[in-house]
Amino acid sequence: MRILLVGNAHHNLHGDRYYNPEAKLANGFVRNGHSVYFFSPKDVARASTILRSSRIGQKSSNLAFLETVRVYKPDIIVFIHSVNITNESFGEAKRILPNVRIVQICVDPLFRVKNQSVLDRRADFVDATFITTAGEALSRYSRPHGAVAFLPNWVDAAIETGRAFERTDQLNDVFFAARVHVGEYDQDPRLIFPLALEADDGVSIAYHGINGRPSLQGAPFYENIVKCRMGLNLNADRDGDQSVPADPKLRYLYNSDRIAQLMGCGLLTISTRANQLFELFEEGREMVFADSKEELLEVVHRFQRDDAARRMIAQAGWRKSHQEFSVDLVTRYIEEVSFGKALSHAYQWPTRLW
Secondary structure, eight states, X not given: OEEEEESOOOGGGTTTTTTSHHHHHHHHHHHTTOEEEEEOHHHHHHHTSTTOOTTTXXXXXXXXXXXXXXXXXXXXEEEESOTTSOHHHHHHHHHHSTTOEEEEEEOSOTTSHHHHXXXXXXXXXXXXXXXXXXXXXXXXXOBTTXXXXXXXXXXXXXXXXXXXXXXXXXXXXXXXXXXXXXXXXXXXXXXXXXXXXXXXXXXXXXXXXXXXXXXXXXXXXXXXXTTEEEEEEOOOOSXXXXXXXXXXXXXXXXXXXXXXXXXXXXXXXXXXXXXOGGGTSXXXXXXXXXXXXHHHHHXXXXXXXXXXXXXXXXXXXXXXXXHHSBXXXXXXXXXXXXXXXXXXXXXXXXXXXX
């Protein structure tokens, strides 16, 4: 099968985001035996203008997309967000190839209004929608002709190659990387949790992207992950500077791809219980949880004292991630749902279609 994958390849960053979700999907589809052509609308748009502007180059990007459809003749077009490609262009792709399946994937928080707007705008013409949030909130995007399904964050064995559970010589106890702005809202765990650990003289934490520290990208990202024993898996819970968390229905099982990076590299992963991730990973056996600074400190100190337990739980989480949440399985699931096929695997995530 020929798959046209439409997403941001970040060619302008020279490999800085080589592990982004689109790149992993391409790897999974290829390993499943398909031909994949990766079309990057923003990069095409930037290359078409002297000013290197993706906005100014949008028309050129849409024309290039349609020419790619004519030349490559994909069986399915899979796109992640890709706001540069207009609904009119997707409609023209359907006119050129009446039997092509068009599938959208949303990997960002469902509680953000801008993501809801994109999904609403695309829902009427896509054949399937996949969202990294589960549950009844997906029903909003359901249409008679298009199924809506949950997707877990996917692990790629070619990218998540670390095995931190095999090591005892790490430089730091805890790893955390994010892009969090001080003052977005009070008591953001993505800020207060790592800073609470830093304030503890007995804990060594390596954090990036918060409190004025630069973010970590490219190969150094994965090189630094495995220098730590444990990793904080913390997510946003509201849109912008809203004073209260979003409706739990809009956060059910949501997670950024941080969870795949940490667990896929064999760190003992620490999450909050807010998104009910314990339904995917068994608490105390494959993942550990902490909902307050006090509980977090207790968890970290406990596994400092018992490194054998740290390694055992981290290995179990790593194994579950690679066996049941691999991008190979996720892309197989995308194919099966998009074409209305019977499921070929007992997928370890909610498979209800909306």
